[in-house]
Amino acid sequence: MDISELLIFAVENHASDVHLSAGEPPLVRIHGDIRKVEMPALDAEAIHRMIYDILSDDQRKTFEEHLELDFSLSLGDYGRFRVNVFKQNRGDAAAFRPIPNRIPSFEELGLPKVLMNIARLEKGLVLVTGPTGSGKSTTLAAIIDLINNEMKGHIITIEDPIE
Structure with a gap:
C-alpha cells in the first residue's frame, strides 16, 4: 500500500x-x-x-x-x-x-450563537485553544468563512502549523 x-x-x-x-x-x-x-x-x-x-x-x-x-x-x-x-x-x-474540503457551518458544529456575534465584531482578538483533535481548526474555518461571506476587510491568522 x-x-x-x-x-x-x-x-x-x-x-x-x-x-x-x-x-x-x-x-x-x-x-x-x-x-x-x-x-x-x-x-x-x-x-x-x-x-x-x-x-x-x-x-x-x-x-x-x-x-x-x-x-x-x-x-x-x-x-x-x-x-x-x-x-x-x-x-x-x-x-x-x-x-475537509467543505467548511461546516456554525449550526453543524453546534457552536454557540454568541461566537457568531463575536465573529461579526469589527475589531478584536479571538483565541481558539484546546487539545489536539478538539476542533480548533474546524472552528476557525467556520469563523473565517462567516467573516468572508458577510464582511469586507482583512483577516489575519497566526497558526502553527499553517493550514
Missing part, C-alpha cells in the same frame, strides 16, 4: 489521523480510537520511502536539516492533509490529518 492508498483508506473510513512509525503497521484514529490498519508492520526503510515520495527537493533538504517538517499535501478529490514528518530513534515517522 502506498501513501496515497493509505490516505484514501483513511478518508473513506472517517479517520481523523494517520500515524506511521517504524516497527508498527500504520495507525488510524477513528472516532477517537487508535486502530491498526490490517497490514504488516512497516520497517524504517519503507516509511522513509513513503515520506520521501511526497517531499519536494526543498522539503527534503529542510527535513534533513531540522529533523522535522510541517507541510500540506493535496490528494485530488480526497482533499488536503496537514502533514508532520519527524525523526524518531527507529527512523522517520509521520502524522497526517485530513483537512
Whole structure:
C-alpha cells in the first residue's frame, strides 16, 4: 500500500489521523480510537520511502536539516492533509490529518450563537485553544468563512502549523 492508498483508506473510513512509525503497521484514529490498519508492520526503510515520495527537493533538504517538517499535501478529490514528518530513534515517522474540503457551518458544529456575534465584531482578538483533535481548526474555518461571506476587510491568522 502506498501513501496515497493509505490516505484514501483513511478518508473513506472517517479517520481523523494517520500515524506511521517504524516497527508498527500504520495507525488510524477513528472516532477517537487508535486502530491498526490490517497490514504488516512497516520497517524504517519503507516509511522513509513513503515520506520521501511526497517531499519536494526543498522539503527534503529542510527535513534533513531540522529533523522535522510541517507541510500540506493535496490528494485530488480526497482533499488536503496537514502533514508532520519527524525523526524518531527507529527512523522517520509521520502524522497526517485530513483537512475537509467543505467548511461546516456554525449550526453543524453546534457552536454557540454568541461566537457568531463575536465573529461579526469589527475589531478584536479571538483565541481558539484546546487539545489536539478538539476542533480548533474546524472552528476557525467556520469563523473565517462567516467573516468572508458577510464582511469586507482583512483577516489575519497566526497558526502553527499553517493550514
